[in-house]
Amino acid sequence: MGHVLAQDGLIEAAIIHNKTGTSAIKAGIFIDATSDADLTYHAGGQFEKGGDEGELQPGTMCFVLNNLNRQQFMAEEERYGSDLKHAINKAKVEGTLKVARDWAGISWINDHTAGFNFGHIFGIDGSNTDDLTRGAMEGRTLVHHITEWLKATIPGFEHAFLAQTGEQVGIRETRRIIGDYILTADDFMECRTFPDDIARNAYFIDIHMAKPTSGMTMVHLAPGESHGIPYRSLLPIGIENVIVAGKSISTDRATQGSTRVMPNCFAMGEAAGTAAAILAAKGSRLTRNIDIELLQRTLVAQGAWLGEAYVTV
């Protein structure tokens, strides 16, 4: 393949392009944390992407507003909705706001500054460069439209100043590797534990609508419940020395709607790095050669939570 040097299921080097030019990075074991499993893709890995009709969750261009008056907003929060739900629904009916979902995620940084996860960009495949460019352009246009609406509509936001947009459009869904084990919605619902768990997930299934007219899918586990994420789901079939960590691990589409969140990605990254270090220490390049109990013991010693059964491993 063009972007990796690979032979017999082993990646020898990743080809990178940067300011210095083109180089090859050689390694015994590679961790593919590109979120789209780019390295695995270029090495000939197998994938699924999106739903049955190729539908993908939308992206969002997040942004930060400054010069807000949090107290004033909170004083009238009920009227507008803490997530702006009431105000958005009214504006949608009146035609003054063009967003698909009646929800804005507002994260206050201080009393004058907040980050917004607000508005969707549809039809973007985040593993395609042209789509990413279009997503960035459409996203920034939408951010300006939303900012103007917030200034005109929401008490406390009249003097809002757009301080920052995301460097790129945020992408919720692209490729999922086909790994040694495909984690399923049934595993999620049954809160299954696996002998090779390297993390546990308790986040709800959160699949954002692929089209402006379709709905959100949300499925919660009961409080305190969780399921395991097995090491096998990080191993792409047919490739011997890559561990995938992040939102592109081997799951079905519904489960990806849950495992994609940041705490899981952190935990998978830690597990992937720890596994690679254990393998490197014994001179092995083969990810399936791992002593899984040693990996789990090491993760627990580092503070990972693998469930009650592993607390004293």
Ligand SMILES: Cc1cc2nc3c(=O)[nH]c(=O)nc-3n(C[C@H](O)[C@H](O)[C@H](O)COP(=O)(O)OP(=O)(O)OC[C@H]3O[C@@H](n4cnc5c(N)ncnc54)[C@H](O)[C@@H]3O)c2cc1C
């Ligand atoms: C709008 C939005 C809101 C969200 N809200 C939440 C939330 O509230 N809570 C939550 O937990 N999760 C949330 N998520 C989900 C979560 O943020 C992501 O799924 C998660 O961060 C993905 O982590 P990752 O490690 O897979 O990839 P990333 O964190 O995206 O890291 C991938 C890295 O690899 C680099 N990279 C990619 N391709 C290449 C390449 N070919 N060569 C070199 N480098 C490359 C990228 O630049 C990036 O630095 C949200 C997602 C979106 C889009």
